[in-house]
Amino acid sequence: MLYHSLKNHNNLVSFEDALLNGLSPDGSLYVPQFIPLLDSHFIQNISDDDINHISFSVIKPYIQKSIPTKFIYDIIHNTLNYPFPLKKIHDNIYVLELFHGPTLAFKDVGSQFMSECLSFFHKKIGKMITILVATSGDTGGAVARGFYKKAGIEVIILYPYNGISSLQKKQISSLGENIYSVEVNGSFDDCQKMVKQSFLDKEIQKKYTLTSANSINIARLLPQMFYYFISYKKILYEKNYKKLIFSVPSGNFGNVCAGIIAKKMGLPINTFIASTNINNTIPIFMQSGKYNPTSVKKTISNAMDISDPSNFPRIWNFLYQKNMMKLKSNFYSYQFTDKETLDIIESIWNKYQYMLDPHGAIGYLGIQKHMKKEKKIDYTYVFLETAHPIKFYHCMPSSLKNSIVISKKLKKFTLKNRKPKNIFSISNTFNSLKYWLLNR
Numbered sequence: 001m002l003y004h005s006l007k008n009h010n011n012l013v014s015f016e017d018a019l020l021n022g023l024s025p026d027g028s029l030y031v032p033q034f035i036p037l038l039d040s041h042f043i044q045n046i047s048d049d050d051i052n053h054i055s056f057s058v059i060k061p062y063i064q065k066s067i068p069t070k071f072i073y074d075i076i077h078n079t080l081n082y083p084f085p086l087k088k089i090h091d092n093i094y095v096l097e098l099f100h101g102p103t104l105a106f107k108d109v110g111s112q113f114m115s116e117c118l119s120f121f122h123k124k125i126g127k128m129i130t131i132l133v134a135t136s137g138d139t140g141g142a143v144a145r146g147f148y149k150k151a152g153i154e155v156i157i158l159y160p161y162n163g164i165s166s167l168q169k170k171q172i173s174s175l176g177e178n179i180y181s182v183e184v185n186g187s188f189d190d191c192q193k194m195v196k197q198s199f200l201d202k203e204i205q206k207k208y209t210l211t212s213a214n215s216i217n218i219a220r221l222l223p224q225m226f227y228y229f230i231s232y233k234k235i236l237y238e239k240n241y242k243k244l245i246f247s248v249p250s251g252n253f254g255n256v257c258a259g260i261i262a263k264k265m266g267l268p269i270n271t272f273i274a275s276t277n278i279n280n281t282i283p284i285f286m287q288s289g290k291y292n293p294t295s296v297k298k299t300i301s302n303a304m305d306i307s308d309p310s311n312f313p314r315i316w317n318f319l320y321q322k323n324m325m326k327l328k329s330n331f332y333s334y335q336f337t338d339k340e341t342l343d344i345i346e347s348i349w350n351k352y353q354y355m356l357d358p359h360g361a362i363g364y365l366g367i368q369k370h371m372k373k374e375k376k377i378d379y380t381y382v383f384l385e386t387a388h389p390i391k392f393y394h395c396m397p398s399s400l401k402n403s404i405v406i407s408k409k410l411k412k413f414t415l416k417n418r419k420p421k422n423i424f425s426i427s428n429t430f431n432s433l434k435y436w437l438l439n440r
């Protein structure tokens with residue numbers, strides 16, 4: 001499989017180069033040259049297949065030749081080494097829990113996969129690789145974890161000062177070693193812009209072999225398909241399962257983008273709901289056709305406080321060829337306020353003793369709204385629970401705080417008494433990042 005950028009379809013690069021470049025030199029995102037179709041037998045027999053083999057079959061066409069089969073298996077094995085439970089909340093609504101990994105959020109999957117791939121390539125390249133990454137909260141911790149103490153790789157993480165939770169900050173900054181944290185006096189969108197610009201800067205390129213570990217990186221995006229397949233396998237064991245609708249709490253739209261790619265490969269998913277907080281660029285785009293990112297508004301689902309989602313062009317330009325009719329046929333996007341989010345967390349706890357986090361809560365709200373608005377009752381709904389509620393403890397409803405429990409196994413990841421290391425502060429301009437990078 002080769003990759004091209006969204007702007008230029010003629011300049012083809014390998015998986016390795018797409019991974020190492022992160023962003024294409026023309027400033028747009030890489031996409032695969034085409035979406036391979038899976039054998040229908042594979043889909044039909046998925047309930048008897050094991051998770052590693054399913055994941056291998058899904059990812060193989062995208063990285064074949066760049067990484068030998070044996071290593072692909074090792075990479076998958078090291079990535080999917082914790083459970084992905086699918087639980088029924090009530091009636092035809094299920095939750096897929098993606099928070100059982102080392103930083104308690106779904107980004108562990110993509111980050112671990114990418115770091116394993118990069119370690120494989122690093123042995124070939126032989127020089128220091130610098131990962132430069134912007135985070136709205138969870139990417140940072142996941143990337144720090146994935147790359148911690150990996151030889152020949154250093155990680156620089158930019159995050160919005162005051163934009164992330166204290167546990168998120170700990171997960172980013174308490175490891176030290178080859179992990180460096182840069183606090184930016186600005187928003188996530190600022191951080192993301194600064195990172196993107198660094199990749200295009202000649203002087204920075206001279207000093208560093210840079211790559212990105214944001215969800216713009218193809219090696220983070222593609223493995224996120226795994227758990228859509230895993231949940232499909234699991235849903236087949238449920239009685240009365242019907243056509244599938246996924247609701248994905250969305251910020252940078254990488255998670256939902258991976259789901260749509262899985263669908264295009266042949267996974268029988270009927271519809272996607274991209275559920276957002278009041279950073280509502282896409283819900284508005286779906287209504288008006290106007291793409292107007294504004295300044296970012298802070299919410300309690302802070303990992304989704306993004307107003308110019310990087311992955312949306314992959315969905316719109318590449319997967320749906322800028323065709324609004326096609327997009328509207330199986331993609332919906334709804335927005336919800338903090339008040340709605342808190343109310344649903346309380347009500348789901350009171351009714352079903354299930355504790356949502358603010359992001360998963362927005363996923364649930366998306367289902368509720370869709371059922372009401374589109375009268376789509378006769379479906380099986382799955383929402384992604386993208387983080388453990390303990391991660392957002394400070395903004396959970398105060399009446400429920402005492403009921404938030406964390407298993408012993410996950411508790412070891414909360415880094416209670418760790419102190420921050422390697423933290424730096426800069427302003428929200430590209431020049432301040434450039435100065436810091438060139439003079440550190």
Ligand SMILES: *Cc1c(COP(=O)(O)O)cnc(C)c1O
Pocket residue numbers: 105106107137138139215249250251252253254255256303304359386387
């Ligand atoms: C990153 C994140 C999201 C948003 O995912 P995208 O792929 O950026 O749309 C949702 N929930 C949590 C907890 C996250 O960390």
